[in-house]
Every structure is written in structure tokens, then in C-alpha cells.
Amino acid sequence: MIEKDIDEQIKWAKINADVLRSMENPRRAYWITFFICIAMMACAVTAEIYQYNTGMGVTNLNNPHMWDMYIASFVFWIGMSHSGTLLSAILHIIHADWRKPIYRFAEAMTTFSLMTAGFFPMIHLGRVWNLYWVLPYVSDRGAWPNFRSPLVWDAFAISTYLSASMLFLFIGMIPDLAICRDNARGWRRKLYTVLSLGWIGSDRQWRNFRKTYLLMACFLIPLAVSVHSIVSSDFAMSIMPGWHVTSFPPYFVAGALYSGCAAIITLFVMLRYYFRFEEYMTVAIMEKTAKLTFAIAMVWTYLNLIEFASTWYGHDIYAKELLIAKAVGPYSWIFWTMLFCGMVVPFALAVEKFRRHMPTMFVVSLLLNLSMYFERWMIVAPTLSMSHDPHQWDIMWPSIVQWAIVFGSFGWFGLLFLVFVKVFPSVSMYEVKEMVFHRRRLINEDAAKVYSRRARDRKDATGEPELEGA
Amino acid sequence: MSLQNIMENWSNYRRGAEEGGHHKYEHRWGMAINLDLCIGCNACSTACYAENNLAVVGKSRFAKGQAMHWLRVERYWDESQNKSSSVTPDYPEEGASFLPMMCQQCNSATCEPVCPVAATYHTPDGLNAQVYNRCIGSRYCSNNCPYRNRYFNFFSYYESSWPEPLNLQLNPDLTVRDKGVMEKCTFCVQRIRAAKDKAKMADRKVQDGEFTTACAQACPTGAIVFGDRLDETSKVAKLWQQHEVKLGVYKQHKQNPEKRGYRIFEELNVDPSVMYLERVRDTGI
Numbered sequence: 001m002i003e004k005d006i007d008e009q010i011k012w013a014k015i016n017a018d019v020l021r022s023m024e025n026p027r028r029a030y031w032i033t034f035f036i037c038i039a040m041m042a043c044a045v046t047a048e049i050y051q052y053n054t055g056m057g058v059t060n061l062n063n064p065h066m067w068d069m070y071i072a073s074f075v076f077w078i079g080m081s082h083s084g085t086l087l088s089a090i091l092h093i094i095h096a097d098w099r100k101p102i103y104r105f106a107e108a109m110t111t112f113s114l115m116t117a118g119f120f121p122m123i124h125l126g127r128v129w130n131l132y133w134v135l136p137y138v139s140d141r142g143a144w145p146n147f148r149s150p151l152v153w154d155a156f157a158i159s160t161y162l163s164a165s166m167l168f169l170f171i172g173m174i175p176d177l178a179i180c181r182d183n184a185r186g187w188r189r190k191l192y193t194v195l196s197l198g199w200i201g202s203d204r205q206w207r208n209f210r211k212t213y214l215l216m217a218c219f220l221i222p223l224a225v226s227v228h229s230i231v232s233s234d235f236a237m238s239i240m241p242g243w244h245v246t247s248f249p250p251y252f253v254a255g256a257l258y259s260g261c262a263a264i265i266t267l268f269v270m271l272r273y274y275f276r277f278e279e280y281m282t283v284a285i286m287e288k289t290a291k292l293t294f295a296i297a298m299v300w301t302y303l304n305l306i307e308f309a310s311t312w313y314g315h316d317i318y319a320k321e322l323l324i325a326k327a328v329g330p331y332s333w334i335f336w337t338m339l340f341c342g343m344v345v346p347f348a349l350a351v352e353k354f355r356r357h358m359p360t361m362f363v364v365s366l367l368l369n370l371s372m373y374f375e376r377w378m379i380v381a382p383t384l385s386m387s388h389d390p391h392q393w394d395i396m397w398p399s400i401v402q403w404a405i406v407f408g409s410f411g412w413f414g415l416l417f418l419v420f421v422k423v424f425p426s427v428s429m430y431e432v433k434e435m436v437f438h439r440r441r442l443i444n445e446d447a448a449k450v451y452s453r454r455a456r457d458r459k460d461a462t463g464e465p466e467l468e469g470a
Numbered sequence: 471m472s473l474q475n476i477m478e479n480w481s482n483y484r485r486g487a488e489e490g491g492h493h494k495y496e497h498r499w500g501m502a503i504n505l506d507l508c509i510g511c512n513a514c515s516t517a518c519y520a521e522n523n524l525a526v527v528g529k530s531r532f533a534k535g536q537a538m539h540w541l542r543v544e545r546y547w548d549e550s551q552n553k554s555s556s557v558t559p560d561y562p563e564e565g566a567s568f569l570p571m572m573c574q575q576c577n578s579a580t581c582e583p584v585c586p587v588a589a590t591y592h593t594p595d596g597l598n599a600q601v602y603n604r605c606i607g608s609r610y611c612s613n614n615c616p617y618r619n620r621y622f623n624f625f626s627y628y629e630s631s632w633p634e635p636l637n638l639q640l641n642p643d644l645t646v647r648d649k650g651v652m653e654k655c656t657f658c659v660q661r662i663r664a665a666k667d668k669a670k671m672a673d674r675k676v677q678d679g680e681f682t683t684a685c686a687q688a689c690p691t692g693a694i695v696f697g698d699r700l701d702e703t704s705k706v707a708k709l710w711q712q713h714e715v716k717l718g719v720y721k722q723h724k725q726n727p728e729k730r731g732y733r734i735f736e737e738l739n740v741d742p743s744v745m746y747l748e749r750v751r752d753t754g755i
Contacts, residue, residue, distance in 0.1 A: 007686075010471075054625065055538050055624050055625035055626055055649040056607070056622070056624050056649070056650065057531065057624025057625045057651065061536075061609075061622075061624065062534050062535030062624075063536065063537070063612070063618060064535065064618055064621070065535070066609035066610075066611065066612045066613050066622060069611055121608075124608075124609075125606055125607050125608055125650070126605070126606065126607015126608075126609065126622065126649065126650025126651060126652070127606045127607045127624070127651065128606075129651035130587075130606045131606065133586075133587045133604070133606055134586045134587060134606070143587075143588075143604070144473065144588070145586055145587055145588065146583070146586055146588035148583040148584075149583060149584050149585055149586040149588075149610070150584065151584070151586035151610055152508060152586045155586070182471065205722055232612075236514075237585065238580070238610075238613065238614045239580050239614060239616065239738060239740075240613065240614065240616075271671050364732070384613060385551065387616065387618065388616040388617070388735055388738070389544075389571075389572070389616065389617055389618050389735075390546075391542075391544040391546070391569075391618075392544075392618035394535050396535070413742070424588060452689045461642050
């Protein structure tokens with residue numbers, strides 16, 4: 001079915017009004033979610049205070065299991081951040097303009113999931129108060145971090161990625177902030193006045209803005225790939241069976257994009273409902289997002305299978321034994337759930353009927369992310385439970401403290417995200433206008449058929465755009 | 471690992487353990503453990519608790535795997551030949567093998583490169599040192615240790631492990647570690663330190679047998695031999711030579727395959743400093 005990504009007859013004033021309205025009066029479900037998030041966060045704060053005062057032992061961690069859910073969650077949240085960059089930077093560069101109504105919240109998701117991920121290495125540290133020692137600051141003792149350690153690379157990679165993606169989010173928002181400034185009153189007006197940096201929409205400003213945005217996009221793409229490769233080297237650089245895997249960097253990046261895309265679908269459905277964005281976050285765009293997710297799911301599936309194959313046909317006896325233990329050992333139900341939800345469930349995305357049904361997509365996307373969480377956990381825990389020395393084999397299940405903190409991290413992420421979408425425009429107004437502007441040139445039916453699939457300017461299109469308001 | 475150190479020693483750092491590494495060793499402390507002599511009495515482990523202020527964590531935490539025994543005696547059972555019903559598979563009565571397992575002080579230790587703050591590093595004595603004050607508790611070292619010989623202070627044990635007046639029994643030569651710090655066998659570095667200082671005062675070299683580690687001292691059968699591998703005349707160096715075990719290789723090429731010496735997981739190229747002498751069985755079990 002050929003369908004328009006967006007109704008090109010939509011008036012620009014309506015776009016402004018709709019998006020600005022979303023910042024004022026969301027549905028009640030928004031507030032319910034908001035308070036649920038605060039409650040979840042309270043669980044985590046309580047658990048963390050307890051753990052901080054008592055010691056790491058309350059998490060049930062023990063000698064072989066030095067890492068567990070905290071590290072799995074860390075990898076999970078870092079992974080989640082990747083699709084924001086995919087949508088906002090990669091799709092920007094390849095001129096896929098259907099991204100425009102949804103990239104803003106995806107980019108916000110990037111920033112906030114990084115901010116969530118950043119907590120986990122801190123929470124899991126034995127002496128978190130000495131965290132800054134991993135940074136190369138000037139110390140009177142001349143002590144430096146150990147630059148050979150992947151954990152130090154993590155610190156650099158994540159802080160770089162976080163600052164770059166925050167900057168990218170902010171830069172892309174400047175024209176919209178100016179619109180908000182012109183329509184707001186009270187504290188909001190003051191805030192937007194500062195943040196819009198005196199944007200008046202002059203030609204010169206637009207030119208500089210385009211260049212900066214493109215530059216940031218180009219800067220961010222290699223960064224996104226390198227960040228998760230570095231996270232994967234936390235495992236791949238070790239000598240442990242199941243961790244010491246050469247294919248981990250691409251595997252992690254694929255998994256990251258996968259879970260990120262699934263999260264975009266989840267948030268897509270939620271925002272569409274909360275803020276009545278049915279006209280912008282259309283079913284057609286959902287379909288495209290779902291197809292993208294499906295493609296990435298297949299890449300991930302492939303990489304997953306070759307990882308098993310290379311272990312199976314390899315001569316690393318420890319790794320092979322571990323692989324068998326994953327499939328039939330005490331953690332096997334997690335392993336099989338992960339494979340089912342990660343490899344079989346995505347085929348729902350290949351069915352058009354499912355792709356067009358929002359509640360189904362919501363459930364499917366949550367299942368995909370469940371699989372991705374399990375995947376990270378299956379990387380971390382079974383290796384530790386069954387490493388080289390059989391005397392130290394052990395089965396460990398995380399305690400309530402770990403659960404509470406991981407649970408609360410979702411609350412923290414949700415809280416940040418919900419505050420963001422209330423304070424800042426979660427749909428990019430100026431880019432939706434651009435999209436509408438280009439689509440208006442294709443008013444005739446034949447062209448629309450082409451352009452609903454391939455977003456590209458056509459010089460000989462009939463029907464000049466209407467230049468109302470700017 | 472200061473910048474100056476990196477700049478000056480860059481080419482040395484690129485040499486692997488096979489080429490002797492980048493260290494100019496003063497000593498290379500090592501061990502030889504004769505499993506034929508080991509009776510599994512755990513005296514070594516107990517001595518280690520006393521010498522190194524190891525926390526006694528209590529039953530429930532021990533069961534959780536949070537124990538702090540730097541030296542553990544691993545028990546392994548062969549497949550039991552005895553089919554009688556009195557022998558349960560969990561507690562076989564015969565055929566136990568014991569393996570005293572402590573930090574192997576690897577010369578290319580996997581724990582060292584992964585520590586983000588360089589809290590663990592290699593000393594010119596050939597020891598794998600752990601700087602408690604520098605440790606931030608990321609626990610990566612323990613994850614990357616194939617022997618799983620690094621123990622983490624999951625709790626603060628001072629009050630529970632040494633209630634008054636037991637705190638008076640603490641060894642004053644070393645610290646009591648607080649929660650959040652990784653620790654492991656040091657080859658009784660405080661004894662090494664003391665012996666070296668004494669030798670320096672007398673203007674001589676440390677002599678073999680002048681001191682030994684707590685575990686070796688406590689072993690009733692003398693299964694554990696400790697000494698300097700660089701000192702050709704030392705007992706441990708002779709044992710290594712006799713059993714044709716070499717440092718700096720990941721596979722021993724023995725002239726005589728009957729020699730019992732081996733190093734655990736040496737195929738991982740971690741180059742451990744502890745040699746074990748295989749147990750010889752005289753029965754079918």
C-alpha cells in the first residue's frame with residue numbers, strides 16, 4: 001500500500017500549534033507514567049544507599065561473579081543510545097526525510113540512555129568515591145590511569161559520545177527553540193530566550209546552522225560505532241571464554257542498533273498517544289521504522305549465529321563448553337528466550353498487518369528489548385559462572401538490590417525523557433515544515449507514489465509550493 | 471605508569487613475556503608445590519589467614535562465595551570406582567586430589583592490563599602487586615584472572631571478623647582492607663620486604679631459606695617450596711630445573727616427559743610463577 005508519510009496539505013501554523021500544544025496539555029497517561037517513573041527511581045535510590053553503606057556483597061556478587069546485572073544494564077543502555085544517532089545522523093546524511101518527525105525524540109533518547117548508562121559503572125564500583133581516578137587529571141603524585149585498560153577507554157568514549165550527542169541534540173533544536181520563545185510566557189520564555197541563542201531565522205544563520213548540523217552528524221557517526229566497539233572490548237580484550245571473541249565489536253554495534261530501534265518504536269507509540277501526534281507520527285513512518293528494525297534484527301541474528309558457529313567449530317575448548325552450558329545449563333531458559341524474542345519475534349515486523357497496529361508494535365518492541373537485555377546478561381554472567389578453573393564454577397542469581405537498581409534505571413530514563421518532551425518540542429517543527437514543503441511539490445499522484453518511498457527532490461515536479469508564513 | 475616512564479621505556483614495553491618482558495628483575499619469587507606431598511590439611515590456608523589479616527566472613531557469606539581465602543585448597547575427585555550405596559556422589563570417600571591454589575604471580579598477568587587505575591602492576595621482584603589504596607573496585611582484574619584468585623571485600627569486615635579482643639591478633643606488618651577493595655595473595659610481601667631490608671643493612675644478598683611464606687612455613691609435609699628463581703642455588707630454582715619447567719613459554723618442551731612439573735593454564739600464556747608437581751597415584755582409584 002502506498003501511503004503518504006505526512007499529509008502535505010498541513011498548514012505550517014498548525015504544525016507550530018500542535019507541537020506547542022504538546023508541551024502544555026498531554027493526556028493523563030503522561031502524568032501516570034511520570035509518577036510511576038518517580039516511584040521506580042525511589043526504589044533504585046533506596047537500594048543504592050543501602051548498597052553504598054553496606055558494601056557490594058548485598059548484590060549477591062561473589063568470587064567468580066564479579067560483574068552481573070549492572071554491567072549488563074550498562075551495555076544495554078549504551079546500546080539503546082545508538083539508534084538516536086542512526087536516525088538523526090545517518091538518515092540525515094542519506095536524505096531519508098521520513099525520519100524528520102521522529103528523530104528529535106530518538107536523539108533525546110540517545111542522550112538520556114547514555115546518562116542512564118553512565119550511572120552503572122559508578123554504581124558497580126567498590127569505591128565509587130574514587131571514580132575520578134580513571135580520568136587523567138593532573139595529580140601531585142603523578143599517578144595516571146592505566147591506558148591499556150578498556151575501562152579507561154570506556155570513560156573517554158562515553159563522555160565524548162555523551163557530550164557530542166547532547167550538543168547535536170541542542171544544535172538541531174535551535175530553530176525550534178526560537179519558535180517556542182516567540183510563543184511562550186513566563187519561565188519558559190526566559191529559558192528559550194537563552195537557549196535559542198538569538199535565532200531570528202536569517203539566511204546567514206540558516207546557512208551556518210546547516211553546515212554545523214551536517215558537520216556534527218558526520219562527527220557523530222564514527223563516534224557511535226566506536227563507542228559500542230569500545231564497550232565490546234570490555235569483554236573482547238579479556239581472555240575469558242565467551243568474552244574473548246573477535247566478532248564482538250560488530251556484534252555489539254548491531255545489537256545496539258537493534259535495541260535502539262526497538263526502543264524508538266516503543267517511544268513512538270507512547271508519544272503518539274500521549275501528545276496526540278497521530279498526524280506527524282503516522283502509520284507510514286512507523287512502517288518504515290519497523291522495516292529498518294527488521295533489517296537490523298536480521299543483521300544481529302546473522303552475527304549471533306556466526307558467533308555460535310565460530311565457537312562450535314573453533315578449538316577453544318573452554319568456549320565450546322560454555323556455549324553448550326548456555327544452551328542446556330541453568331541459564332538456558334534465558335538463552336532460549338533471548339533467541340526466540342530476538343530472532344523469531346522480529347518476523348512479526350515483516351507482516352504489514354502487525355506493522356500498522358500500534359498496540360502490537362508496542363508489545364513486539366518490548367519483547368525485542370527484553371531479548372536484547374537477556375543477550376547482554378548472557379554475555380556477562382555465564383562466562384563468569386564457568387570460566388577456566390572448574391573449582392570456581394558457580395551459579396549466582398542477582399539479589400533484590402540489583403533488581404531494584406536496574407528497575408529504577410528505567411524510571412530514571414523515563415523521567416528524563418518525560419521531562420524533556422514536556423519542556424522541549426519532541427517533534428522537530430522546522431524539519432516537518434521542510435518535509436511538507438518538499439512533499440507539496442509532488443502534489444500529483446504519480447510523483448507521490450515515487451516519493452513516498454524515496455525521498456529526493458525532483459526538479460521537474462509540477463505544482464509550485466505555496467509559500468505561506470515562515 | 472607515569473608519562474615519563476612510558477616515553478622512556480616504550481620499546482621495552484613492546485616486548486612480550488617470551489622475550490623476558492620489560493622488567494629488569496632483582497628477584498623472581500616463585501614456588502614449587504609438590505602435590506604428591508599435599509595431604510589437604512588446609513594448614514597453609516589457615517596460616518595465610520593469620521599472616522595476612524584475612525577476614526573470616528562467616529558461614530552464609532562463605533556459602534555465597536564471598537570468602538576471602540587467598541589460598542584455597544581445591545578438592546577434585548576422580549570418577550569413583552566404588553559403587554556401594556554408602557558413597558554419595560557429593561561426598562565420595564576416596565580418590566580426592568588436593569590442589570593448593572593461590573595467586574600464581576603471572577609474569578604476563580591478565581589482571582594487570584585491565585585495571586583502569588593501574589592498582590595492580592608488576593614489581594621488579596617478579597611479583598604481581600596489588601595497591602589497595604589505589605583500587606577503586608571495578609573488579610575487572612578478578613574477571614580476567616583464569617585462576618579466579620582475586621578476592622573482593624564485599625563488605626567491611628573489621629568489626630565482624632575481629633571483634634575485641636581478636637583485633638589484637640592482627641598482623642601489624644600489613645593493613646586490614648576495607649570494603650570495595652580487591653586483594654589477593656602477595657607471596658607474603660611483608661616478609662619479602664623485611665628480608666630484603668635486613669639483607670641490605672648487612673650489605674649482602676637475600677639468601678635462600680632465610681625466610682619463607684606463611685603457607686610454606688606451615689605446611690607439615692613441606693609440599694610448598696618458596697624461593698628466588700633467579701638464584702640458581704635456591705631450592706625452588708633447582709626444582710624447576712630438575713623438572714624441566716621454564717618461565718616465559720606457553721608450552722614446556724621436556725627432554726624427559728616423565729618429569730612431573732607443570733604450570734596450571736600455561737597454555738593461556740600468562741606465564742605463572744608457580745610450578746606444580748603432578749601427583750603420582752599408586753592405586754587404581
